[in-house]
Amino acid sequence: MKTVFFVRHAKSSWDNPSLRDIERPLNKRGQRDAPFMGKLLHGKGIKPDRLISSPANRAFTTAKYFAKALGIREEDILADKRIYDAYPEDILDILQELPGEDSIVLLFGHNPTLTGVANLFTEDYISNVPTCGVFRVDADIDSWPDFREGKGRLTEYHYPKQYLD
Secondary structure, three states: OEEEEEEEOOOEOOOOOOOOHHHOOEOHHHHHHHHHHHHHHHHOOOOOOEEEEOOOHHHHHHHHHHHHHHOOOHHHEEEOHHHOOOOHHHHHHHHHOOOOOOOEEEEEEOOOHHHHHHHHOOOOOOOOOOOOOEEEEEEOOOOHHHOOOOOEEEEEEEOHHHOOO
């Protein structure tokens, strides 16, 4: 069994229009939601083998909040530049390269890509994975090269507005 928790970055700030998109930080709501959602996963007893993030500031900062909540060192978060401008198929390619000993992975990325990934693994259409939304895909496979559409199923879906005002 291989499990991936896909996490859309928390809400980002548009306050500084001179920043490049990749540099945008989290806004106040994002700084509230990311630790909360990380603690939500911790409360479920999730113990990931690997955290992989887009290098975009907003995604990597979200990953850092989750790492802290899960007791993982920030230095152990892997930044993969391919996630930043990825298509759903690119995300699957990244996962298919993972080492076999990893069983549970968190991947931090962006929309519309993650919404597209979610819809590969569910029969219920998801129109939009909101900021800091988390969905879980369980795949009954032994090795990551087999992680693809039709081999896994979306089994959990959480987002901050389910829990917070």
